[in-house]
Amino acid sequence: MDLVKRIKCSGLDLKFFLMAENFENYFTHAKQIAKLAGDILLNSYRSFHDSSDQNSKQLAIETKESNDANIVTIIDKQIQDFIIDYIKRTFPRHSFIGEESTENILLGNEPTWIIDPIDGTTNFVHGFPYCCVSIGLVIKRNPSIGVIYNPILGQMYSACEGLGAFLNDERLGKSPKAIAPLSQSIVGLEFGNERTDSVLNPKLETFANFIKAPVRAIRCYGSAAMNLCMIASGALDIYLEAGIHCWDIAAGVVIVR
Numbered sequence: 001m002d003l004v005k006r007i008k009c010s011g012l013d014l015k016f017f018l019m020a021e022n023f024e025n026y027f028t029h030a031k032q033i034a035k036l037a038g039d040i041l042l043n044s045y046r047s048f049h050d051s052s053d054q055n056s057k058q059l060a061i062e063t064k065e066s067n068d069a070n071i072v073t074i075i076d077k078q079i080q081d082f083i084i085d086y087i088k089r090t091f092p093r094h095s096f097i098g099e100e101s102t103e104n105i106l107l108g109n110e111p112t113w114i115i116d117p118i119d120g121t122t123n124f125v126h127g128f129p130y131c132c133v134s135i136g137l138v139i140k141r142n143p144s145i146g147v148i149y150n151p152i153l154g155q156m157y158s159a160c161e162g163l164g165a166f167l168n169d170e171r172l173g174k175s176p177k178a179i180a181p182l183s184q185s186i187v188g189l190e191f192g193n194e195r196t197d198s199v200l201n202p203k204l205e206t207f208a209n210f211i212k213a214p215v216r217a218i219r220c221y222g223s224a225a226m227n228l229c230m231i232a233s234g235a236l237d238i239y240l241e242a243g244i245h246c247w248d249i250a251a252g253v254v255i256v257r
């Protein structure tokens with residue numbers, strides 16, 4: 001139905017149309033932000049890993065909570081600043097939550113951008129090519145738009161409520177895979193960065209149960225966002241991670257759904 005006919009129909013239809021138009025506009029911006037942020041990620045990744053001098057000072061790597069398994073780099077912060085600046089200029093009334101600024105996390109009804117500037121920072125630092133920019137947009141508390149861009153592999157996964165999900169320009173889910181029995185399943189598991197017995201032991205027990213089930217294989221990509229993309233594209237059958245944060249999954253859940 002074209003715009004004019006829809007407006008004539010009823011107030012409700014007009015509201016629906018305007019909402020759909022906003023969603024498309026947000027979706028276009030989300031992909032544009034992810035592309036530009038991904039360019040920053042890729043340039044830094046290349047200049048660090050292609051150089052003969054992989055001095056960690058170049059990335060200003062810091063540990064969080066004195067945990068060597070929980071790190072942040074100056075590039076995470078640069079990318080997050082870039083994304084937040086773009087959103088503030090383009091949508092001044094929107095809110096945002098970012099991995100690198102976690103004070104005052106409140107989710108209200110206003111559109112809220114949930115950002116992980118680099119999901120898979122450890123991979124980024126170690127040259128393991130599963131790291132990405134993850135941008136989710138939650139509207140009225142409902143995850144509505146998601147973009148996950150891995151510039152190293154040249155893969156942009158995206159989804160918008162009402163429009164579907166895509167890998168680059170290809171629509172995902174045209175022929176969904178049947179659910180496989182556990183014995184024929186490939187399972188994504190993540191250990192996370194917490195190493196205390198109380199957190200780690202139940203995870204190890206659960207992981208052991210999976211491998212003994214037996215499942216066909218286990219994979220650890222080191223990025224929740226990338227795991228969810230693997231689920232969306234059918235490469236993984238199951239993904240399990242405990243202790244996840246909203247910025248790890250806000251975009252991915254829209255793409256999977």
Ligand code: LIP
Pocket residue numbers: 069070071118119120121122123190191192193222223224225241248
């Ligand atoms: C990672 C998370 C990722 C999760 C991994 C790991 P990094 O931390 O961001 O989403 O799946 O288990 O904890 O490498 O980004 O600091």
